[in-house]
Amino acid sequence: xxxxxxxxxxxxxxxxxxxxxxxxxxxxxxxxxxxxxxxxxxxxxxxxxxxxxxxxxxxxxxxxxxxxxxxxxxxxxxxxxxxxxxxxxxxxxxxxxxxxxxx
Amino acid sequence: xxxxxxxxxxxxxxxxxxxxxxxxxxxxxxxxxxxxxxxxxxxxxxxxxxxxxxxxxxxxxxxxxxxxxxxxxxxxxxxxxxxxxxxxxxxxxxxxxxxxxxxxxxxxxxxxxxxxxxxxxxxxxxxxxxxxxxxxxxxxxxxxxxxxxxxxxxxxxxxxxxxxxxxxxxxxxxxxxxxxxxxxxxxxxxxxxxxxxxxxxxxxxxxxxxxxxxxxxxxxxxxxxxxxxxxxxxxxxxxxxxxxxxxxxxxxxxxxxxxxxxxxxxxxxxxxxxxxxxxxxxxxxxxxxxxxxxxxxxxxxxxxxxxxxxxxxxxxxxxxxxxxxxxxxxxxxxxxxxxxxxxxxxxxxxxxxxxxxxxxxxxxxxxxxxxxxxxxxxxxxxxxxxxxxxxxxxxxxxxxxxxxxxxxxxxxxxxxxxxxxxxxxxxxxxxxxxxxxxxxxxxxxxxxxxxxxxxxxxxxxxxxxxxxxxxxxxxxxxxxxxxxxxxxxxxxxxxxxxxxxxxxxxxxxxxxxxxxxxxxxxxxxxxxxxxxxxxxxxxxxxxxxxxxxxxxxxxxxxxxx
Numbered sequence: 001x002x003x004x005x006x007x008x009x010x011x012x013x014x015x016x017x018x019x020x021x022x023x024x025x026x027x028x029x030x031x032x033x034x035x036x037x038x039x040x041x042x043x044x045x046x047x048x049x050x051x052x053x054x055x056x057x058x059x060x061x062x063x064x065x066x067x068x069x070x071x072x073x074x075x076x077x078x079x080x081x082x083x084x085x086x087x088x089x090x091x092x093x094x095x096x097x098x099x100x101x102x103x
Numbered sequence: 104x105x106x107x108x109x110x111x112x113x114x115x116x117x118x119x120x121x122x123x124x125x126x127x128x129x130x131x132x133x134x135x136x137x138x139x140x141x142x143x144x145x146x147x148x149x150x151x152x153x154x155x156x157x158x159x160x161x162x163x164x165x166x167x168x169x170x171x172x173x174x175x176x177x178x179x180x181x182x183x184x185x186x187x188x189x190x191x192x193x194x195x196x197x198x199x200x201x202x203x204x205x206x207x208x209x210x211x212x213x214x215x216x217x218x219x220x221x222x223x224x225x226x227x228x229x230x231x232x233x234x235x236x237x238x239x240x241x242x243x244x245x246x247x248x249x250x251x252x253x254x255x256x257x258x259x260x261x262x263x264x265x266x267x268x269x270x271x272x273x274x275x276x277x278x279x280x281x282x283x284x285x286x287x288x289x290x291x292x293x294x295x296x297x298x299x300x301x302x303x304x305x306x307x308x309x310x311x312x313x314x315x316x317x318x319x320x321x322x323x324x325x326x327x328x329x330x331x332x333x334x335x336x337x338x339x340x341x342x343x344x345x346x347x348x349x350x351x352x353x354x355x356x357x358x359x360x361x362x363x364x365x366x367x368x369x370x371x372x373x374x375x376x377x378x379x380x381x382x383x384x385x386x387x388x389x390x391x392x393x394x395x396x397x398x399x400x401x402x403x404x405x406x407x408x409x410x411x412x413x414x415x416x417x418x419x420x421x422x423x424x425x426x427x428x429x430x431x432x433x434x435x436x437x438x439x440x441x442x443x444x445x446x447x448x449x450x451x452x453x454x455x456x457x458x459x460x461x462x463x464x465x466x467x468x469x470x471x472x473x474x475x476x477x478x479x480x481x482x483x484x485x486x487x488x489x490x491x492x493x494x495x496x497x498x499x500x501x502x503x504x505x506x507x508x509x510x511x512x513x514x515x516x517x518x519x520x521x522x523x524x525x526x527x528x529x530x531x532x533x534x535x536x537x538x539x540x541x542x543x544x545x546x547x548x549x550x551x552x553x554x555x556x557x558x559x560x561x562x563x564x565x566x567x568x569x570x571x572x573x574x575x576x577x578x579x580x581x582x583x584x585x586x587x588x589x590x591x592x593x594x595x596x597x598x599x600x601x602x603x604x605x606x607x608x609x610x611x612x613x614x615x616x617x618x619x620x621x622x623x624x625x626x627x628x629x630x631x632x633x634x635x636x637x638x639x640x641x642x643x644x645x646x647x648x649x650x651x652x653x654x655x656x657x658x659x660x661x662x663x664x
Contacts, residue, residue, distance in 0.1 A: 006646075009650050009654065015650070019653050025225075026225040030221075030222055033221045037215075037218045038375075038378060042375070044362045044374050051362060052207075059342060061342070064362070065210065068211070068213070072217050072416045075221050075412055076413045079221050079408060079409045080409055082221075083405055086229075086405055094653075101656075
């Protein structure tokens with residue numbers, strides 16, 4: 001990678017937009033995963049009674065079970081959202097930035 | 104360098120060993136029961152993987168082929184291989200067993216083991232691909248001093264790899280020995296050691312990746328069949344499955360309320376520390392991080408995490424059904440239980456057997472044979488990935504970059520790497536035999552703690568924080584490594600249960616809630632107080648690193664062939 005191209009990229013406002021947008025999406029989703037997961041963990045730690053109550057009067061299934069499965073599904077969903085956004089928005093932007101820098 | 108006949112004869116050695124053992128097995132006494140279905144399917148799997156190894160060996164010419172499969176793996180393939188690497192026999196047999204004994208509690212582990220994956224995607228997968236070559240130390244040391252940072256990273260990797268290997272080897276030996284009693288524990292481990300040395304030295308990352316992919320497909324298929332069998336038995340009703348389990352389990356409704364292992368006292372700090380360990384430990388396992396160097400580009404790296412996360416999440420939901428299915432179909436069954444009049448849960452062959460016996464309850468000897476063969480395949484695949492990761496830390500980080508300071512040729516580096524594979528394979532066999540009767544319950548805590556407290560934070564800081572310097576990375580890393588080890592030794596699992604020294608000095612099983620913040624604080628303070636000239640250069644080099652990390656410009660290219 002030439003110094004020249006790096007310099008060009010760094011002075012391209014599109015590059016800064018890319019870094020800002022991607023980092024903000026990445027960290028937002030990271031915080032979201034942390035909130036969801038540690039929400040689950042903190043319920044286990046401090047409010048186990050909530051998780052262990054049955055979902056219905058005549059059921060043995062505890063509330064924690066759909067919540068736990070929900071955390072697993074949410075993990076898949078959030079990775080899907082990131083991949084979708086990155087494929088649609090970031091990849092074309094990176095292509096443009098590199099093309100403009102190789103001129 | 105390598106002739107096909109030399110490859111072929113080396114490939115045959117483990118098969119001969121197995122054949123010799125089977126011949127002995129055939130002369131076994133009247134009570135010797137060999138599951139021939141398992142043996143035949145295992146041999147078929149071994150034959151297929153050896154053929155793949157032969158193919159991979161003829162297509163492995165450069166260091167990039169050896170370490171990173173020529174960077175030609177697609178997103179879907181790598182997603183399956185990631186799932187293959189991650190869904191170890193410990194998680195298949197282990198989570199099913201955890202659910203079998205403790206009910207709901209098993210789900211907490213499944214969830215914790217999955218949530219590391221989104222974090223890997225959002226923060227490190229693409230950046231690893233863009234910045235690294237063969238090991239995660241490439242990325243951690245990208246703009247820092249090679250010697251000290253790589254040494255620290257390699258020590259962290261090797262401790263994780265070697266202990267993880269011990270856990271896998273002990274589990275493999277016990278499983279093989281239980282299913283084919285005529286093959287002794289020692290011979291079981293030697294067979295496994297010989298096979299993985301063959302796969303990795305000859306086939307490198309290409310063979311390792313394809314072994315992972317096949318094994319992932321087999322394991323997902325096998326687990327799906329068991330879960331379908333359970334649901335068919337329960338009239339396709341989760342309500343019935345869970346109420347039958349509550350009726351069958353000796354602790355009854357307690358299995359639906361277990362937020363800690365049944366019988367243990369609830370401990371909020373331990374729960375939080377366990378959560379941190381599982382989540383960030385996943386994101387710091389060297390053999391997992393290495394997978395991101397095998398794909399064509401950052402886009403494939405990204406997709407592979409999506410596929411991997413979905414496969415692993417699906418698999419964990421299956422293991423949960425399998426665990427509850429085992430409570431219904433395996434517990435109380437005199438065919439599997441040691442003595443139903445004493446304990447309706449305790450199984451013949453040990454506590455990791457619920458999933459294996461469940462397959463027998465559903466599909467008889469044939470299906471048990473299939474699942475047992477899948478479990479061996481799983482262990483072989485995971486051990487191969489681990490061995491390659493350990494060997495690359497030694498050859499690429501320590502030999503090529505620390506000792507030779509980048510002057511080693513590619514051929515020399517690969518040659519050293521192969522020697523390290525053989526060395527690690529033999530070490531795994533020796534340690535696997537030495538640890539046969541040891542309590543190895545602390546291994547998950549040890550490996551995941553070091554990965555969570557040293558590998559992961561230093562990697563993230565070096566990629567995202569301009570201020571990180573060599574001093575910060577090295578000091579922070581060592582606090583993570585030795586803090587984890589120290590607190591584990593004086594914690595309840597080692598101090599009380601292994602060493603028998605009485606009440607533990609540090610009362611928690613998982614030290615991550617102390618060590619991770621400590622490592623971050625030390626890395627921060629040691630970096631900001633570093634006024635040296637080299638530290639200033641390292642900070643200045645961040646912008647250049649960031650361009651490559653964000654755009655992939657200058658990233659290692661996929662091999663042309």
